[in-house]
Amino acid sequence: MSFWLINALNGLSFAMVLFVLSAGLTLVFGLLRIINMAHGSFYLLGGYIALSVIQASDHFMLGMASACVAVMLLGAAMQRWTLARLHKQELPQSLLTLGFLFMFADLAFWIWGGNPQLVPKPAVLEGAIRFAGIAYPAYRLALIGIGVLVAVLLWALLEGTRIGAVVRAGMDDEEMVRAMGINIPLVFTAVFAFGAGLAAMGGVLGGPLLGLFPGADFEVAMLAFVVVTVGGLGSIRGAFIASLLVGLADNFGTAWFPQLSLFTAIIPMVIVLALRPSGLMGRA
Amino acid sequence: MTKSASRASEDIVGNDPAIGALPVALKVSGLHTYYGDSHVLHGVDLDLPRRSIGCVVGRNGVGKTTLVRSILGLSPPAQGQVHIGAEDVSRWPAHRLARCAVALVPQGRRIFPSLTVLEHLQIGARTGERGVDGLAAAPWTIDRALEIFPRLQERLGHRAATLSGGERQMLAVARALVANPRLLIMDEPTEGLSPAIVDQLRELLLRLRSEGVSILLVEQNLAFVLALADRVHIMDKGRIVHACSAVQLGESPEMTRRYLGV
Ligand SMILES: Nc1ncnc2c1ncn2[C@@H]1O[C@H](COP(=O)(O)OP(=O)(O)OP(=O)(O)O)[C@@H](O)[C@H]1O
Numbered sequence: 252m253s254f255w256l257i258n259a260l261n262g263l264s265f266a267m268v269l270f271v272l273s274a275g276l277t278l279v280f281g282l283l284r285i286i287n288m289a290h291g292s293f294y295l296l297g298g299y300i301a302l303s304v305i306q307a308s309d310h311f312m313l314g315m316a317s318a319c320v321a322v323m324l325l326g327a328a329m330q331r332w333t334l335a336r337l338h339k340q341e342l343p344q345s346l347l348t349l350g351f352l353f354m355f356a357d358l359a360f361w362i363w364g365g366n367p368q369l370v371p372k373p374a375v376l377e378g379a380i381r382f383a384g385i386a387y388p389a390y391r392l393a394l395i396g397i398g399v400l401v402a403v404l405l406w407a408l409l410e411g412t413r414i415g416a417v418v419r420a421g422m423d424d425e426e427m428v429r430a431m432g433i434n435i436p437l438v439f440t441a442v443f444a445f446g447a448g449l450a451a452m453g454g455v456l457g458g459p460l461l462g463l464f465p466g467a468d469f470e471v472a473m474l475a476f477v478v479v480t481v482g483g484l485g486s487i488r489g490a491f492i493a494s495l496l497v498g499l500a501d502n503f504g505t506a507w508f509p510q511l512s513l514f515t516a517i518i519p520m521v522i523v524l525a526l527r528p529s530g531l532m533g534r535a
Numbered sequence: 536m537t538k539s540a541s542r543a544s545e546d547i548v549g550n551d552p553a554i555g556a557l558p559v560a561l562k563v564s565g566l567h568t569y570y571g572d573s574h575v576l577h578g579v580d581l582d583l584p585r586r587s588i589g590c591v592v593g594r595n596g597v598g599k600t601t602l603v604r605s606i607l608g609l610s611p612p613a614q615g616q617v618h619i620g621a622e623d624v625s626r627w628p629a630h631r632l633a634r635c636a637v638a639l640v641p642q643g644r645r646i647f648p649s650l651t652v653l654e655h656l657q658i659g660a661r662t663g664e665r666g667v668d669g670l671a672a673a674p675w676t677i678d679r680a681l682e683i684f685p686r687l688q689e690r691l692g693h694r695a696a697t698l699s700g701g702e703r704q705m706l707a708v709a710r711a712l713v714a715n716p717r718l719l720i721m722d723e724p725t726e727g728l729s730p731a732i733v734d735q736l737r738e739l740l741l742r743l744r745s746e747g748v749s750i751l752l753v754e755q756n757l758a759f760v761l762a763l764a765d766r767v768h769i770m771d772k773g774r775i776v777h778a779c780s781a782v783q784l785g786e787s788p789e790m791t792r793r794y795l796g797v
């Protein structure tokens with residue numbers, strides 16, 4: 252019983268980190284049609300920036316806020332000054348992001364070194380909570396709540412506001428949105444920056460759990476790609492469901508077949524894509 | 536020649552002698568547009584006087600949609616100018632042009648499947664400057680647009696993906712209407728519409744013209760063109776080969792056969 256409960260909670264909390272990370276990736280793909288290879292870099296840089304700020308200030312929320320803002324600015328600059336110049340050339344844009352992945356990896360290594368580091372948890376979420384016969388880390392429980400909250404907020408933003416409607420319209424038909432007088436280049440930059448900020452937030456949330464180290468960018472990006480593909484490119488709801496699938500599959504898979512860990516995370520992708528090539532919530 | 540030209544300008548004037556005195560709403564001169572290596576527009580010239588309906592007709596594939604796209608900056612022309620009022624807008628990005636009260640009802644409707652009917656109108660709404668340039672003072676609000684299309688009112692909260700073809704076209708028109716354009720460009724709006732909706736659309740366009748809107752109408756439906764056009768521009772192989780009044784076109788079966796295939 253407690254085996255199931257603990258692994259389910261582990262899977263869920265990991266899934267929420269995955270979701271926050273993947274939501275940004277899927278939004279950016281849905282609107283800009285770019286596969287952002289550097290999305291994992293935003294995760295890693297976000298985590299590292301938060302780490303430095305928390306070490307200096309002893310303040311988790313301040314670390315999170317500075318990481319998100321800094322990475323959003325970085326994303327905005329990268330989109331505005333490099334990607335936007337390759338308008339409508341999706342493949343060169345995606346390749347360019349691959350270049351950024353390597354640059355950011357070197358930069359992070361140069362600043363923060365090669366040793367794995369854990370982002371300190373917020374003080375209130377140290378320790379464990381006892382229930383149902385187990386003692387479970389408070390931080391992981393909080394993650395589940397935060398993930399759900401982010402999902403609800405994103406959904407409300409996208410479905411309930413005018414800017415959300417503009418973004419969805421842009422996913423459907425970017426050119427028509429332009430013909431309606433909406434400054435789509437600006438929307439592109441904003442959405443790319445927003446996606447980068449979400450990745451950074453994923454890095455901060457996941458930092459105390461998964462740690463930060465050279466290569467973490469690539470590892471999490473892999474999983475985020477799986478999530479986004481399973482969920483259907485561009486769909487937040489799909490990304491949420493797929494994160495749960497991948498998170499749980501990864502945890503139970505690792506518990507049962509430790510030697511096949513990455514493989515079990517990818518099984519949901521193989522099954523879903525075999526049945527629905529455009530993903531769970533994919534656009535046709 | 537001079538005589539026929541002045542005759543044509545009287546046709547543009549229509550019933551309102553003041554119109555002829557107003558400057559053009561849209562002036563296209565020497566427009567060349569390419570898709571990659573393929574040369575589609577070969578020097579298009581076209582004038583649309585204010586408060587008039589100018590129709591562009593021509594067979595499939597002669598470049599009508601390309602002309603619309605070039606005017607709007609969606610397929611920027613390689614050569615030539617587009618003036619709206621006194622402004623040279625040839626190199627403007629599309630979104631900037633649309634902010635200057637130019638709205639499009641595109642070929643194929645191009646509604647957004649994942650948006651509700653109401654959301655289309657919300658993101659399309661612009662107050663525009665009313666009461667200037669002889670434009671009627673009452674703006675097209677979402678409510679007023681919905682009065683014209685009660686069918687849309689009923690489906691306000693539905694996603695556009697669930698709309699029928701006719702409803703989609705109404706939505707495409709309503710979306711342009713609430714932008715409060717001074718220049719409205721429509722690309723084959725009657726395509727696939729039932730006769731009743733076509734009649735309704737005709738009434739609406741006449742009303743818009745009387746409110747002061749200038750309309751560029753690309754159309755293959757000859758009856759619709761003859762009923763509405765102040766001036767007809769016949770397009771062939773990427774050029775305007777002939778311009779005349781609707782009456783002249785209606786009286787020339789030779790011309791309709793040659794350029795329109797009817
Ligand atoms: N995106 C494109 N890339 C390459 N060629 C194109 C493109 N769009 C149109 N064309 C070509 O340009 C020419 C003009 O097309 P356009 O759509 O402007 O014609 P049209 O007069 O609007 O036709 P229709 O009556 O069918 O709407 C056609 O030969 C078409 O095949």
Ligand SMILES: [Mg+2]
Nearest residue numbers: 599600601642
């Ligand atoms: Mg066309």
